[in-house]
Amino acid sequence: MKTTKQKLIILGSGFASFSTLKNIDTNLYDVVVVSPRNHFLFTPLLPSTTVGTIEFRSIIEPVRTANKQATFYHAYCTRIDHTTNTITCKNALDGNEFSLHFDILVIGVGAISNTYGIPGVEQYALPLKELADARAIRQRIIENFERASTPGLPFEERKRLLHFVVVGGGPTGVEFAAELHDFLTEDLVDSYPAMVPDVNITLLEAGEQILNTFDAALSDYTLRNFQRQRISVRLKSQVTTVLEKELLLNDGSHVPYGLLVWSTGNTQTPLVQSLPFEKDRTSRLITDEFFHVKGFTHIYAYGDCATIEGQALPATSQVAQQEGNYLARSLNALAKNKPVQPFRYKHYGMLAYIGSNKALADLPQVKGKGFSTWLFWRSAYLTKLVRWKNKILVIFDWTKAFIFGRDASRF
Amino acid sequence: MKTTKQKLIILGSGFASFSTLKNIDTNLYDVVVVSPRNHFLFTPLLPSTTVGTIEFRSIIEPVRTANKQATFYHAYCTRIDHTTNTITCKNALDGNEFSLHFDILVIGVGAISNTYGIPGVEQYALPLKELADARAIRQRIIENFERASTPGLPFEERKRLLHFVVVGGGPTGVEFAAELHDFLTEDLVDSYPAMVPDVNITLLEAGEQILNTFDAALSDYTLRNFQRQRISVRLKSQVTTVLEKELLLNDGSHVPYGLLVWSTGNTQTPLVQSLPFEKDRTSRLITDEFFHVKGFTHIYAYGDCATIEGQALPATSQVAQQEGNYLARSLNALAKNKPVQPFRYKHYGMLAYIGSNKALADLPQVKGKGFSTWLFWRSAYLTKLVRWKNKILVIFDWTKAFIFGRDASRF
Numbered sequence: 001m002k003t004t005k006q007k008l009i010i011l012g013s014g015f016a017s018f019s020t021l022k023n024i025d026t027n028l029y030d031v032v033v034v035s036p037r038n039h040f041l042f043t044p045l046l047p048s049t050t051v052g053t054i055e056f057r058s059i060i061e062p063v064r065t066a067n068k069q070a071t072f073y074h075a076y077c078t079r080i081d082h083t084t085n086t087i088t089c090k091n092a093l094d095g096n097e098f099s100l101h102f103d104i105l106v107i108g109v110g111a112i113s114n115t116y117g118i119p120g121v122e123q124y125a126l127p128l129k130e131l132a133d134a135r136a137i138r139q140r141i142i143e144n145f146e147r148a149s150t151p152g153l154p155f156e157e158r159k160r161l162l163h164f165v166v167v168g169g170g171p172t173g174v175e176f177a178a179e180l181h182d183f184l185t186e187d188l189v190d191s192y193p194a195m196v197p198d199v200n201i202t203l204l205e206a207g208e209q210i211l212n213t214f215d216a217a218l219s220d221y222t223l224r225n226f227q228r229q230r231i232s233v234r235l236k237s238q239v240t241t242v243l244e245k246e247l248l249l250n251d252g253s254h255v256p257y258g259l260l261v262w263s264t265g266n267t268q269t270p271l272v273q274s275l276p277f278e279k280d281r282t283s284r285l286i287t288d289e290f291f292h293v294k295g296f297t298h299i300y301a302y303g304d305c306a307t308i309e310g311q312a313l314p315a316t317s318q319v320a321q322q323e324g325n326y327l328a329r330s331l332n333a334l335a336k337n338k339p340v341q342p343f344r345y346k347h348y349g350m351l352a353y354i355g356s357n358k359a360l361a362d363l364p365q366v367k368g369k370g371f372s373t374w375l376f377w378r379s380a381y382l383t384k385l386v387r388w389k390n391k392i393l394v395i396f397d398w399t400k401a402f403i404f405g406r407d408a409s410r411f
Numbered sequence: 412m413k414t415t416k417q418k419l420i421i422l423g424s425g426f427a428s429f430s431t432l433k434n435i436d437t438n439l440y441d442v443v444v445v446s447p448r449n450h451f452l453f454t455p456l457l458p459s460t461t462v463g464t465i466e467f468r469s470i471i472e473p474v475r476t477a478n479k480q481a482t483f484y485h486a487y488c489t490r491i492d493h494t495t496n497t498i499t500c501k502n503a504l505d506g507n508e509f510s511l512h513f514d515i516l517v518i519g520v521g522a523i524s525n526t527y528g529i530p531g532v533e534q535y536a537l538p539l540k541e542l543a544d545a546r547a548i549r550q551r552i553i554e555n556f557e558r559a560s561t562p563g564l565p566f567e568e569r570k571r572l573l574h575f576v577v578v579g580g581g582p583t584g585v586e587f588a589a590e591l592h593d594f595l596t597e598d599l600v601d602s603y604p605a606m607v608p609d610v611n612i613t614l615l616e617a618g619e620q621i622l623n624t625f626d627a628a629l630s631d632y633t634l635r636n637f638q639r640q641r642i643s644v645r646l647k648s649q650v651t652t653v654l655e656k657e658l659l660l661n662d663g664s665h666v667p668y669g670l671l672v673w674s675t676g677n678t679q680t681p682l683v684q685s686l687p688f689e690k691d692r693t694s695r696l697i698t699d700e701f702f703h704v705k706g707f708t709h710i711y712a713y714g715d716c717a718t719i720e721g722q723a724l725p726a727t728s729q730v731a732q733q734e735g736n737y738l739a740r741s742l743n744a745l746a747k748n749k750p751v752q753p754f755r756y757k758h759y760g761m762l763a764y765i766g767s768n769k770a771l772a773d774l775p776q777v778k779g780k781g782f783s784t785w786l787f788w789r790s791a792y793l794t795k796l797v798r799w800k801n802k803i804l805v806i807f808d809w810t811k812a813f814i815f816g817r818d819a820s821r822f
Contacts, residue, residue: 038557039820055466062820064602074557074821091561093554098562131822143504146449146485150502151509191475389815396807404800409450409473410485411542 005030006103008331009087011077013037013063015317016303017108019324020331022386026069028335032100034073036092038063041131042385043317045394047175047353049134051141051183052406056131058393061386073098077271080105082299104298106327107285111266111304111315120242125262128172137261141180142410144258145192160245161258162199167239168263169203169210171352174222176261177203178355181229185356187406201231202255206238206264211360213314214350215367218360225354266315272305280307289342291327300327313345322346351377416441417514419742420498422488424448424474426728427714428519430735431742433797437480439746443511445484447503449474452542453796454728456805458586458764460545462552462594463817467542469804472797484509488682491516493710515709517738518696522677522715522726531653536673539583548672552591553821555669556603571656572669573610578650579674580614580621582763585633587672588614589766592640596767598817612642613666617649617675622771624725625761626778629771636765677726683716691718700753702738711738724756733757762788 006029010017013035024031042059049056064072075098079088086101113129115121126140127133141164147153148161164180166173180201189196203210203226210233211219226233238250246256268283278286278294285301286294286309293299294309302323304315313319322345330340349363359377361368368376378398385391417440421428424446435442453470460467475483486509490499497512524540526532537551538544552575558564559572575591577584591612600607614621614637621644622630637644649661657667679694689697689705696712697705697720704710705720713734715726724730733756741751760774770788772779779787789809796802 037822038553039822052468055468056822057463057466057818057820060818060820060822062602062818064819068601073560073562075561091558093558094561096558096561096564100562135822142449147502147504147507149484150486150505150507151484151511153507190479191473393811400804407468407471407473408475409468409471411448411450411467411471411546 006335007032007101008104008106009034009100009102010106010108011035011087012108012110012303013040014108014110014303015040015043015320016110016324016327017106018061018063018066019321020106020108020328021063021067021070023325023328023332024067024070025328025332025335026067028332029104031067031070032073032102033063033070034075034077034087034089034100035063036074036076037130038072038074040066040386042390043129044351044381044384046128046131046134047172047179049131050128050137050176051179051187052138052408053179053182053401054394054397056135058390058397059385060131061390073100077109080107080271080275080299082276082296085298102298104331105300107272107293107299107301107305108303108320108324109269109271109305112269113262114265114267115262116264118239118242120244120247121239121262124242124244125167125260128176128261128263137176137259139410140259141183142408145188145195145408146410148195148198148258149192156256158195159198159200160256162195163202163255163257164200164259164261165202165204165247165255165257166261166263167204168265169205169207169212169233169235170263171211171213171350173203173205173261173263174211175353176263177201177226177231178229178353181231181355183406185229187408190405191408203231203233204237204239204249205233205235208235210235211352214352214360214362218362218367218369221369222352222354222360225356225358229355231355266304268305277301290330290340291323291343302327308343311345316350318348319345351380353377417746418443418512419515419517420445420511420513421517421519422446422498423519423521423714424451425519425521425714426451426454426731427521427735427738428517429472429474429477429797430732431517431519431739432474432478432481434736434739434743435478435481436739436743436746437478439743440515442478442481443484443513444474444481445486445488445498445500445511446474447485447487448541449483449485451477451797453801454540455762455792455795457539457542457545458583458590460542461539461548461587462590463549463819464590464593464812465805465808467546469801469808470796471542472801484511488520491518491682491686491710493687493707496709513709515742516711518683518704518710518712518716519714519731519735520680520682520716523680524673525676525678526673527675529650529653531655531658532650532673535653535655536578536671539587539672539674548587548670550821551670552594553819556599556606556819557821559606559609559669560603567667569606570609570611571667573606574613574666574668575611575670575672576613576615576658576666576668577672577674578615579676580616580618580623580644580646581674582622582624582761584614584616584672584674585622586764587674588612588637588642589640589764592642592766594817596640598819601816602819613668614642614644615648615650615660616644616646619646621646622763625763625771625773629773629778629780632780633763633765633771636767636769640766642766677715679716688712701741701751702734702754713738719754722756727761729759730756762791764788 359374429451770785
């Protein structure tokens with residue numbers, strides 16, 4: 001006689017949750033996914049989409065067809081009731097509410113961009129976490145070039161429109177600045193030859209170096225590379241206020257800008273902040289090495305919204321993906337009453353693109369930089385891309401950008 | 412001694428204006444293009460982009476790089492002063508105003524979607540003339556499926572969300588309905604298997620038949636084809652009012668809808684309506700066979716905003732493209748003091764896609780329909796696509812949709 005399957009609800013569709021979804025055995029569990037995003041996004045290539053090196057649809061995979069036995073709801077979870085084992089959800093499009101019962105709950109809702117309470121950031125800066133963000137940035141770049149081309153515009157206003165500022169010297173900020181530089185020197189120079197001399201790219205970093213999780217020599221190499229590319233890097237620069245057309249720094253200077261991309265740290269979502277479970281001082285859920293939320297054996301948390309007690313893993317896609325794969329295997333084993341080992345992270349290294357066909361590789365065995373590392377960067381990301389479809393699309397996008405250049409149309 | 416080049420301003424970037432831009436000799440004229448769209452759009456394939464058979468960027472060509480000697484302003488023309496030969500323009504993005512002087516002016520600003528003054532159309536219906544329209548429609552289709560998937564939704568509300576209504580039985584409306592049908596039966600059925608039985612597509616036409624510019628036998632064939640595809644066609648149905656969730660018809664019936672695509676006739680832009688030149692009763696500018704606006708030898712008008720006196724050419728891309736090519740040749744000849752012949756239209760026939768890999772061809776020599784005509788439809792459009800780049804992209808898109816299906820992600 002077949003027993004009824006346990007109802008497993010997965011919150012989120014990022015690296016952790018999506019890896020679990022792809023590997024969970026739906027013969028063992030009745031799987032439901034709740035997420036305000038109906039696709040998985042391969043975030044390491046997100047900066048490339050802001051300028052059209054890669055198309056938006058090439059780096060996503062739909063949740064609904066990734067595991068056809070699972071049910072998907074395009075919704076936010078707004079409340080978790082651990083006494084009745086129910087969650088309350090709100091459709092992400094029209095706010096219609098509904099409740100779901102779970103036997104096992106997996107919290108993988110990720111994190112949101114941290115504004116650090118700086119006034120004006122939410123209103124005027126553009127984040128870079130989702131495809132819609134990348135599209136908004138791409139539109140704004142072209143719009144500013146078109147606006148700057150208006151005849152009779154005062155010189156200062158043109159300079160402002162063409163000043164592109166990135167806040168945050170982590171991999172996303174650096175890669176966006178690098179992609180923007182390539183777009184400018186390889187493509188926009190054809191469409192807007194008269195504008196290009198007035199363009200400036202500035203990278204603002206509050207700390208003492210950019211890419212501070214990378215080897216110091218690689219960080220310095222990037223800085224020198226950016227100098228050659230005429231990307232201004234301002235270290236120890238903290239933004240204190242963002243206004244509509246300029247931002248203020250802690251040294252008192254006013255910086256007029258045309259586009260402001262905000263790529264600093266993460267903070268927790270309202271859901272995670274509201275949960276009554278034990279958390280660390282940055283509000284992340286504390287779990288054991290099996291991803292059990294403290295005090296519960298049927299509620300799990302991982303990815304950017306959680307932390308394993310006593311371990312300090314970075315908030316990277318690599319960590320989240322390994323966690324997601326582990327949890328699927330672990331849950332599959334548990335349903336068959338097999339023993340489960342604690343999670344162990346294996347670090348494969350870090351990669352970053354820094355423009356002009358150069359990349360960094362900070363691997364456990366070797367530190368690489370330059371053109372050959374860029375080839376490695378491309379092949380590594382191709383290998384990691386989820387489906388064959390995405391690999392083919394990305395190869396085609398790269399070929400297209402190489403042959404035809406990037407498109408600068410606005411629509 | 413070289414004489415100074417005449418300043419030629421072209422308004423618009425559609426089939427007529429863009430064809431002139433591509434073929435004008437910039438050694439003879441100082442060319443300026445003013446248009447609120449910085450790309451040319453191959454509109455015959457626009458319905459295919461609403462469901463992702465073809466990607467947005469595959470059917471556009473940037474104005475700025477199409478003719479590198481020309482200057483482009485991303486702006487609307489708001490006023491034409493034929494006494495001082497100046498135009499007033501407004502940047503389409505920020506409203507900044509500027510003026511330009513011309514020696515020769517070409518008005519090719521096209522037309523806008525006609526709401527016929529029916530209340531609610533502007534507010535609730537989606538047009539299908541630009542890429543942004545196609546994107547809005549694509550988003551809405553996916554959104555409605557996601558909203559309809561909310562658990563506990565009343566049956567009537569789900570039916571409403573999944574009722575897709577097209578108003579207007581011309582080629583664009585028919586092709587959109589056909590593409591939507593394909594999307595539904597080939598792709599959405601995988602992502603939303605539980606929803607598909609509740610989906611309805613309705614095509615409303617005020618006249619007595621759909622595709623009334625085509626041969627009657629082809630029009631009837633399409634009607635029978637649509638019946639087999641379970642697309643309801645309601646003839647002699649006039650929309651009297653559009654509300655947020657339902658529309659009212661002249662027979663008194665209320666039709667709840669989830670998406671309403673408005674694809675009826677055209678009307679003239681505010682600029683054309685405001686011009687003091689001679690017009691026909693639908694406000695189109697009246698020109699002679701050389702496209703001179705009546706009474707002027709240095710102001711030309713063509714495409715959907717104009718009509719040649721005594722000739723009744725349809726408002727199609729084929730007509731506009733021939734007019735654009737003619738005017739470039741004509742202006743090139745005039746600058747060299749060569750004689751110019753009046754414009755003669757050559758009709759090559761009409762094509763339309765009607766779903767399930769079937770198409771119509773109404774050619775001067777032959778009437779075709781079905782699968783082999785669909786292959787002809789594809790190859791004809793490939794031949795007509797402006798650049799090699801677009802041809803390659805469209806071939807790739809078709810291949811991608813054939814192998815992987817269409818993407819149903821929302822972002």
